[in-house]
Amino acid sequence: MSASHVIIGDGIAGSSAAETIREEDPDADITVITDEGEALYNRILIKEFAKGKLPEAPISIHEPEWYEERDIDLQLNTYVTTVDTEANEIHTHSGDVYDYDKLLVATGGTPASLASYGIDNADADGIDHFWTFQDARSIKENVENADQGIIVGAGLLGIDLAAICGAQGLDANYLMRGESWWRYALEPEGAEILHEAMREKGVTPVFESGVDRFETDEDGQVAAAVDPNGERYEGDWAGVAIGLSFNTEFLQDTPVETNDNGIVTDEYLRTNVDDIYAAGDITWFYDTILGEMGENGSWGSAKEQGSVAAQNMVEDLREGGETDDPEEFRWVSSYSITHFDFPFLSFGHPTIGDDDASQKYSDTEWRRLAFQDGKIVGGVLIGDLSQQSKFKRLIREEREVAQHKELLMEEDVDMDKLEEAAPKPE
């Protein structure tokens, strides 16, 4: 009998897993289940669609024929409600049951709403969150028709919303809780480069702010945000990007270990329950580079995790238990922003660490590295990305280089000098 692999989620993690399973096992039964109404599309590019810059077509990655050609059963508009880990079955909203030998959970997250923080009118008409292509369609239309915007959430998705307003010519106030944008990864000096770029596009950053409540008009449409200082910002459209809650509800009655960061896995992307694996944004995995549990919220790492999990699913099944030689997920992630005249890249884990170093090189060039236990664990490059592969290599090699900050902050890092100062461990 052929092996049966079921994958929940047709994002990049689930889809890359399906592709890898087919490559590794031409005879396997593969089912991919998604609650979205469309097959894999490029989530990174939906912001360009919302800006009005890209038509729909290039955003789609897989047409339904892609699955047919590979004999992969794709179930669209299907929400998984429960998993029976004793019977190796999953159940859907429509009452269908799928048996699995191996199950991959690649369900990602759902944008958090300010309603969960008790903010009045947080789900009023004209307030958008940003995760799916459907969200992008709504944002595009609402931003095109709005007179004044409000943006909440000083992170990587919030700045996408700011850039969409900029591209569509909608003036907006960007309400941030701290003294600068993405304050956990940047310092005010680096963030100011982004603030200035936002201002040039008609988006005004407002610091030490946020939202205490939204006000609506008589039709229930958002009309203003009032911040904790009592300042009122008018707006007939608001975009909120304050983080994700991970899609694990259907596992709540199972022994699969989950927490606020997602599904707990080892470095092979196995969960604590036999036959169940996880990949992509949903994982809280053992990061072999950090030597501790970590998360990654980026396209490249989700794709790689899907592929690694799939190889282990196939091999574990072939061997009738855990293979002795599993694939390990070991990866330095990158996330770039291309909204402005200068490039921006964050890599690794720039928001953690016990030490850091930063340097400004020009009005649009800045660098910060985050260190933990003397090793680089992440960083942000603004304006000049030419040194990224050196820093990623130092992360992968787990080099203790924090005592050589002056070398690491040189515009062109001299790796020979660094090698002399901090030789690679044998």
Ligand SMILES: Cc1cc2nc3c(=O)[nH]c(=O)nc-3n(C[C@H](O)[C@H](O)[C@H](O)COP(=O)(O)OP(=O)(O)OC[C@H]3O[C@@H](n4cnc5c(N)ncnc54)[C@H](O)[C@@H]3O)c2cc1C
């Ligand atoms: C606007 C935006 C811009 C981004 N820009 C970048 C960028 O520039 N660079 C970068 O590296 N990353 C970027 N990201 C992040 C990147 O897109 C994600 O890290 C990546 O797509 C995660 O893939 P995934 O497969 O793990 O999860 P997802 O893509 O979230 O896929 C999970 C799928 O599972 C489905 N699902 C959930 N629960 C169920 C259920 N119970 N039953 C059935 N289906 C279910 C979901 O609907 C979804 O389709 C961006 C994300 C967004 C939203």
